[in-house]
Amino acid sequence: MNAxxxxxxxTxxxxxxxxRAEFPYAFLEAFGNKATTIKRLRAGASNKSDLGxxxxxxxxxxxxxxxxxVTQTLAALKASPATAKAKAKFILATDGTDFEAEDLTSGETVACxxxxxxxxxxxxxxxxxxSTVRQISENAFDIRATSRLNRLYVELLKDNPEWGTAERRHDMNKFMARLIFCFFAEDTDIFVGKGRFTETVAQMSARDSSNTHEVLATLFRAMNTKRDDRAAARIPRWAEDFPYVNGQLFSGGDEVPRFSKIARSYLLHVGGLDWTKINPDIFGSMIQAVAEDEERGELGMHYTSVPNILKVLNPLFLDDLREKLEEADDNARMLLNLRKRIAKIRVFDPACGSGNFLVIAYKEMRAIEAEINRRRGEPDRASEIPVTNFRGIELRDFPAEIARLALVIAEYQCDVLYRGQKLALAEFLPLRNENWITCGNALRLDWLSICPPAGTGVKVQADDLFRTPLDQAEIDFENEGGETYICGNPPYLGSRWRDKEQQDDLAALFAGRAPSFKDLDYVAAWYLKAADYLHAVPDCCCAFVxxxxxxxxxxxAMLWPLxxxxxxxxxxxxxxxxxxxLAAANAGVTVVIVGIASARSSKKTLFEGDEKxxxxxxxxxxxxxxxIIVQKAPRPLNGLPRMDYGNKPTDGGNLILDRATKDGLVAARPEAARFIRAxxxxxxxxxxxxxFxxxxxxxxxxxxxxxxxxCERFENVRKLRAESKGQQANANADTPHRFVFAPHRSGSALIIPRVSSERRPYLPVGxxxxxxxxxxxxxxIYRPETWLLGIVASRMHLVWIATVCVRMRMDFSYSNTLGWHTFPVPTLTEKNKAxxxxxxxxxxxxxxxxxxxTIADLYDPENMPADLRAAHERNDEVLERIYIGRRFxxxxxxxxxxxxxxxxxxxxAALAKGKKRKAGANA
Incomplete structure (x- = not known):
């Protein structure tokens, strides 16, 4: 379960x-305990309580x-010997009226x-x-609002299935965006009277929900009509108090899906939440899952923590702005220049989703601007940072809408925070008509047309702020001068997970520029697009997750030379x-953040964990x-023996036997034993x-x-290879008794698994x-000298493989040509080898x-035997002293x-190759 x-x-x-009797089991079930677990607790098999x-x-x-x-019961739970013996992390007591709990690890308590x-x-x-408890606790409202909106969305689609079709998806998405705005507006006094929108729907719509859609349509029409035009538009008196919103949010028709009684109840419930607590930087990334069929099953898993976003934004440009603020101190002229600079900065996320990165960037820049205004004695000054400077591209319709809405909400919240609610309300409505979030395929659009170089005039026309065409190529507003910072978290997608359209995206971008690109992750395309942009716009930097x-x-070697x-x-x-x-027991993903910019002599910053x-x-x-880029080497560059991959059968399983099959064959045909090997x-x-x-x-x-x-197995192999589309299999169809690749040699062999877990402290080798x-x-490596095992099993070799070879999720993927033939080793003396x-x-x-x-048992990082670990430590010390005379x-x-x-x-190697070529030419 997710959060x-x-x-x-x-709830x-x-x-x-x-x-009273059922509550403990229901509570545990709500946190994802399986029915079998609950059954064992009920039966007493796993229930260790000594207090009943x-x-x-x-x-x-x-x-x-x-x-x-309740208080006395919680104290008894804490003092219980069973609590300590069972290593319980929490204690909880309730009488159905009061509720108290304690986290025994941190000492934090809940009483409510x-x-x-x-x-x-x-x-x-x-x-x-x-594990992301702190962030979730801080953003509990966003999770609750997402959950309620999801229930409303699903319920509406039950009675309005056509609204879930591709043809009506945009209408449904826009309807949800309108609701979110109204819920926020009614709780923040943008609409006069707290809860006014929800109360109006409750009062004017029938309890049987028969006219709920008509009431909402009337309210939306009022918010799309200027006050001077309302009489002609026949806006009823009960809708008169709602302001004209503009910004195209309520334009383009006022059709609303029909409501069932349950859907109406959900709507009122959502409106009853306190929307002043909304966090636009968090909420947007979660709410987008509501409208995406393929993501609704993972609802709540799209949370991106603010600290992670700041890992991109801080070193990209925010740290520099804060340093300049520190340098300016109270110097009015320096502060003014910094404020002017900030007002011209553009932040561009070409995979913006629901706008997390843009919202965080906007809020952080507003904080710096507010401090400048405070130091200059101008605390009430209107912001000079336009939200239209925070531009994005998003492929999907609904997240693009939410991104714009999130920025609008963030702007209002910042105005309230830094200028007060009175000034914020006075200037909030009507919303802007400009469109600054583009809905389209970022890898097919021209980024220069969406976020052009300073001083270049371009125009994007859109008849609807919350509906922009794929082929848009112009923006009808522009900010003269200033820097541009590209950022975001583009889709990753390895080669096996892309669809044909995504494969075509890569081909269109990389074809003619890279001989090999199909194995690149999809995110690499954003780096290449950014590189093209930076090449055209020098005063620009980029950083992606x-x-x-x-x-x-x-x-x-495929990406970085480009x-x-x-x-x-x-x-x-x-x-x-x-x-x-936010998912429970989530695998997440291991990522890097890489910033790129025009080459210059300034120092670079490398982060690892908390170290900078x-x-x-x-x-x-x-x-x-x-x-430096490590290239594959078909033969060793290091003077070490050549390494091959093992023997490849291409047999459909006919040449391979498990123990039972092997034992059965030998029992029936003892003469077969001579043809079977491990x-x-x-x-x-x-x-x-x-x-075998x-x-x-x-x-x-x-x-x-x-x-x-x-004989039967050989015939099966022959048929399989003859019918195969692979050239290697076809070529070996007439020799079905042989593996298609068989480097096997007599004598001992050094074996290195090609795939092994990165959790192990050393590579498995034997x-x-x-x-x-x-x-x-x-x-x-066939017929190896024993000292080679010491090199492969070393920490030195592990970190090389971890760096230059491919990783498969949490596993190393060992490569002979990339990891072994290139591994740098000092010249070894006979004593070194001994x-x-x-x-x-x-x-x-x-x-x-x-x-x-087994190797898995021996190299479990938490249970590795002390003598084996000590043997590896000695091996590492001997080898590392060969490298630099001490341990690294x-x-x-x-x-x-x-x-x-x-x-x-x-x-x-290059010099030796050149001399050899020259000698051959002279001959």
Whole structure:
């Protein structure tokens, strides 16, 4: 469950008659506990309470009580030995009238009337595994409003299914935007009298809801009619007090969907909320899910925290503005110049969604402007920052509408905060007619036409602020001069998750500029579009949230040369961090933030966690080593042995056997045993899963075919390969006993799984004998010297792989040509090799000591055996002393050294290649 769903379940519980015996179970169910869990608690199997309540281990102890005894009951829960023994995080007591609870970890408490406990649902979210509790608690209203609007939306579509069709979707979206504005306006005195809109609907519409749509249509028509024209428009007296809103919000027709009694009830309930608490920067990103069919199932998961947004905006330009404010102190002239500069800054989000980044940027800039006005003795001065300077592009209709509305609401809230409600109200209505959020495909639109260079006049005509055409190319207002900052959180979408239209977007943008681009994440297209824009508009900077994979592996070589080739550089960056949402137990995504700007000599800023470093340069791998890009090497550049991928069957599963199949075949046909070998790939090696394969040499084929079961499998392989569209499979159809790629050699082999979890402190690696066939899901070095294991199993190699190879979600994807053949290693002496051999042997012996534990067991970061960890530590120390004579301080220092060596290694290889070519020419 996510936060919105939990809030709704808790609200429903609070509205039901209080059942003392049932409440604890209903409460736990509201936080996502499964029916089986509740059943075990009811039966007493997992209920550890010693007070007759319900105690869930490591979670909560709940006890209902007689009237008036809530405080004493909470004290008893806290003193209970069972509470401590079960490590309960929360205690809760209620009598159905009062409600008290305590977080035993933080000491925070809740005490309220029973019907009000849903207001504190964020307090209990750890019970559902949700970690973003602070942000949710601070924005509880937005979650509650989203939940209520969603119920209204779904109910309306039941009775008005045509409003959910593609043809009417815009009408439904605009209707919802109008309601949100009215709810906000009635609670903030924009409409005279708090709750006036909701009260009018309640009074003028029949209880059976038969005319609710007509009442709303009349109110919307009034808000679209100037006062002088209302008599002619026959606006009834009961709607006269509602102001003319303009801004095209109420234009374009006043049709309203029909309401059922339930829908009318929901509407009044939503209007009864306190809309003064709305947070436009948060609310917008959540409410957009209401109107998106594919997102409604994840309602509430679109929260983007303000601190995360500020990770983009602060280093992009806000920190500089604050520094200039600090420098100006009380100097009136410097303050005036800064205010003029701020008024001309444009913030452009070409994937703006519902406007989070734009709203936060606007509010932060208004705060700086307000401080300037305070220092200059002009606290009531009207803002010179136009919301039309906060421009966006959004593909979907409803989020684009919400983005405009969110900025309008943010403008009003800032006016109230900095100038007072009287002045804010006097200047708020009518709304502007300008359109500054474009609805369209950002990768197909010309950004220069939407946010043009300073001093360039362009026009976008739109007959409706809340409806803009895809092909719009002009804006009918322009702000002379000033800087432009591009920002946002574009869609990520790896190659496997894109539809055809999105693939075509990339092709249209990258074709002719990059030989390979299909494996790039979708977000890379926004960087290239931004680079084109920055190339044309020098006084501009950009920063996006992106998948970390655009700064890892093969994507680096595909994307970043195109960026750097336009005279741009990385100006600041956040190394990978977790970008989470409001869902329980959410996986979130690991992201980076990368800022780009025109190349200049100023210092760059690199962020990692809470650490901030000022550096001379930031490379595409987000380390301070310049614009070095690691390229695939078909042969080792480092003097180490060549690494291959393992043996590839392309057999439809006919050459591979699980243990049961293998045992059954050998029992029935003992002569088959000589053709069966152990078969090991990533999963088999790491998790100890036994698998086998048929391995038949050419000289043994006739003997193998005498076994009917094997002969049948060969025939299946032949048919599959013959019918395959793959050239490699076709070419091997006549040799079905052989793997299509079979580098297997006699002797031992060093195995490295191609996919392994990044949670492990070291890469899993091992040595197997030639009775084992290594699959193509692993990499292999045949007949290795033992010291090679010490290199592959080192921290040095792990951080290199983590940086230059691709990541698959939370896993490393090991590459021989990108990760091993390029790995920089100093020249090793015989003593170095002997020392590393002893270290490798110690690692292998430590593993054997814990037999039959699997690699997964041994390298669990929380349960790694002490002797194995110590063996790895010794190995790391020996290897790192070979590099620099001491241990490295951290991974960043390791990478800086590795990239320095890589630069020297590739330069030497290029020089040697040049000399060889020259010698060949002279010959």
């Amino acid at each position: 919105v769903e939990i809030e709704q379940a808790i 429903d519980l609070a509205e039901q008659p209080f059942d 309540g319900v105690l869930q281990t490591s979670n909560i102890h709940i006890l209902t009580c007689d009237a008036g005894r 009337a029973f019907e009000d406990f849903p207001d504190h649902f964020g307090f209990f979210l750890p019970l559902a595994g949700i 992106a998948t970390k994979s655009i700064c890892q592996g093969e994507q680096v 960026i750097f080739g336009q005279g741009l550089e990385i100006s600041f960056a956040y190394r990978p961090f977790h970008w989470s949402n 470093r000022v550096v001379d340069s930031i490379g595409p791998y987000l380390i301070p080593v310049g614009n 078969y090991v790939g990533s999963t088999e090696f790491i998790n100890g899963v036994p698998r 394969c048929l391995w038949v040499e050419d000289k043994e084929v006739d003997d193998a075919r005498l076994v009917p079961e094997i 040595i197997v004998d030639d009775a084992t066939v290594i699959s193509d899901r692993a990499a292999v 020392d590393l051999t002893r270290c490798a042997e110690d690692i292998l012996l430590a593993r054997e000591h814990h037999f039959p534990a 301080k951290n991974d960043t220092e390791r990478l800086e050294k590795l990239f320095d060596l890589y630069t020297k290694m590739t330069a030497s």
